[in-house]
Amino acid sequence: MTASRPGPNLSRIATSLGVSVATVSNALSGKGRVSGQLVERIREHAAELGYVPSQAGRALRTGRSGVLGLVLPDIANPLFPKIAQAIEFAASAAGYGVLIADSRGDVAAQTEAINRLVERGVDGMVVIPRRATRISSAACPVAVIDTPSTPGNTVAADHWQGGHEIAGHLAGLGHRRILIIGNNQESNVQNDRAGGIRSGMRPGMHSETLWIDRLEQENGSGCPLGLAEKVGQGFTAFAALSDLQALRALTELQQAGINIPTDVSVTGFDDLIWSPVVTPSLTTVRMDMDSIAGIAVSALVDTIRTSSIREGVLVTAEIERVAMQLIVRQSSGPANPAPRTSEMENM
C-alpha cells in the first residue's frame, strides 16, 4: 500500500553512483566534506534523474516545513489579489510555499484558521488584520502587516504619509473644504489615512469625516451618502479612505448630475483594479505591496532561521514603513472657485 513517490530519492542516486546516501545529501546541500569531483558527479546525476527532494522527509527530520501561512481576516478584501501575489512571490523567492487561511471575517474563526495553519506545521505566518488582533497565541513567528502606528506591526505602507500626499495634492489644486469618507471607524489603517489627510491640510482648510459604517447602522446598508448636500455646503473635494468608497462617492455624485472633476474632486486609496478604468479615472494613492511583502517575508524568514525552537514571536523588520505613491488621474482637478448651489442646500 505504501504509495512511494514516483521520482528518485537520495538512496536511488546513491546506489546508482555507488556512494552512500549521506554523501549524496552532503554533496547536494554543500554541507559535509565531499571532494570536488564527486560533488560534481552527484549534482550532475541528480539533475539528470530530475531529483526533487521530498519536503516530507526533510520536514520530518528538520522540523521545518518550508511553508508560510497567510491569514486575511478581512473578508473579501479587494486588495487580496495584490497581497496574495506579492506574498507568494516573495515567499517562493525565499524557497517557501504559501498556505492560505481565510477566516471569513469571524474572530473566532480567525483563531481557528490560525490554529489550522499551525497544525499544518507552517514555519511562520503573515497576518493582515482588520483591527489589531491578539496574535501572540500563535505557536510560530508572526509578521503583521497593519500600519506603522500600531504596536506590534512588522511592516506596512505609511498610510499617514499617503494621507499627507492626498491633502497636499488637493490643497495645491485650491481645495479648502474636504470631506473625508471612511467605512470603518475601528480600522487602524483608515484612521491613519484620515489623520494624515488632516495633518497635511494647510491653514485655512477645513475637513469633516463621514463614517459610512455609522451612517449605514442608522439608514441601512447601501444607503445614499447625501454627498450632493455636502456639495451644497461648500465641499469641493471628497477624499475616500479606500477606492471602494471613492467609487461609491464618484457614482453617487455623477448620478446627482455633479461633474467630476469640473464641479468637485474625488480621490481614493489603494489603486484597486477599477481605478484606472472608470470615468473619470481615479486619483489615488498606491502602496508598494511588493516591497512590503518582501520586507515582511524576509524578516519572517530571518526570524525562522535564527530562532532555534519554534516559538510565538512577533517579527520586527528594520524598515517598518514603506512610502505610498500618489497617482494623479482625472478625478481630481482645480477647485471650482464658485461652488454651484445645490438644490438641496436648504436642508
Place this chain on the structure above:
Amino acid sequence: MTASRPGPNLSRIATSLGVSVATVSNALSGKGRVSGQLVERIREHAAELGYVPSQAGRALRTGRSGVLGLVLPDIANPLFPKIAQAIEFAASAAGYGVLIADSRGDVAAQTEAINRLVERGVDGMVVIPRRATRISSAACPVAVIDTPSTPGNTVAADHWQGGHEIAGHLAGLGHRRILIIGNNQESNVQNDRAGGIRSGMRPGMHSETLWIDRLEQENGSGCPLGLAEKVGQGFTAFAALSDLQALRALTELQQAGINIPTDVSVTGFDDLIWSPVVTPSLTTVRMDMDSIAGIAVSALVDTIRTSSIREGVLVTAEIERVAMQLIVRQSSGPANPAPRTSEMENM
C-alpha cells in the same frame, strides 16, 4: 540541533499510557483492532495532552501531504477573494490545506508555478485558467474550473445560462438593441456568456458585441468606449460580460450625462464587491462559488483517495455546471420608449 516539535507525539502518549505506539495510532484512526475502553482512554488522554498529529510524519509514511494547490494564472483576478475563500473553505472541510501559486499571468511562469506546487508535494490542484491551458503535464490530479463548454472542464458556473438570464431580463424590460461588452475575445468564459445572451434574445432583438481588448489595441489602454454614440444608435441596454466592464460602461455613460436606468440599462456579471455599492447599484449575475468549489474539491479529493498512485489525471465531477443567479438591482429598468437623440448621432 534536531528541533523537535513542542507538542506530544504518539510515542509520548503510548509510554504515558503503557501501551504501544501502534495501538495509539490505531485507536486514534479507528483502524486496527483496539478494545472500546482502550480507545476511549487513549482518545481522552490525547485530547488532554492536546495531541496534534505531525503532518510531516504522516506525509512521509503515506505519501500524501494533505495539501491541495490553487493555481490562478489570471493576474489580479478580482474574483480571487471569493474563489480563494470558497476553495479554502471546501478544502479545509475535507481536511486539506490550500497552497497558492499565482503565476502573474505569464504562461511560462504558470507551468513553473505548477511545478513548484508539485515539488511541494500537493496531492492535487484546482486550476482556474484564463484560456484553456495544457495542464496534462502536472504529476497529480487536476480539477479545472473554466466553463462547461470547454473540454477538460471539471465543474464551473453555467455562464451560457447566465447570459440567458440577462437576455431574458432585458427582453422583459422591453429592450430591443443590446450592446454586449467584453474585454477578452479569447476567453472561453466571456464567449459563453456572450453566446448565452445572444441565444436568449427574443425575435426582433438585435445585438452587437464590443471587445475592449481590440479597441484598446488600436486606441490605447483606458480609451473611451464611445458608448454615448451607441446610445445615439438606439442601443438601450449595455450587457457587460464582467462587472468590471459594467462599471467602466456605467461611469462612462454617467459622465456623458446619460442617466441609468432612466435612459439606458447596464448589466454585469459576477456580483463583484462594488456591484451593490455603486449608484445605481448593478444588476448582475452571480455564480455560486461555494457550490462550485465544493464540487471541485470533493471530486478532486475522491480522485486522490481512489487513485493508488500519484498520477496526472483530469478530474471529472457528476455535476459539471452550476446555475447562475440573476441579481436585479437599480442599473436596469424599462427600455426608454423614445430613445433620446444624442448630440453625437451625426457621427
Place this chain on the structure above:
DNA sequence: TCACTCTGATTAAACGATTAATCAGAGTGA
C-alpha cells in the same frame, strides 16, 4: 486434548532526508 478461530494487542519495518559520530587511509613531524 487438540486444532482452530478470534480478539486485542505488540513488533518492526518502512517513508526520505539530515547529521553527529565514526572510520580508513594518507600525510606529517619528531
Place this chain on the structure above:
DNA sequence: TCACTCTGATTAATCGTTTAATCAGAGTGA
C-alpha cells in the same frame, strides 16, 4: 616508527506516523 592531524568518505540514529506481520491468550467445537 609512533602519534597525530586532516581528508573524504561511511554508518547509523533520528524525526513521527502508518501498517503488515506476528503473537499471546482466550474461547470453541470435535
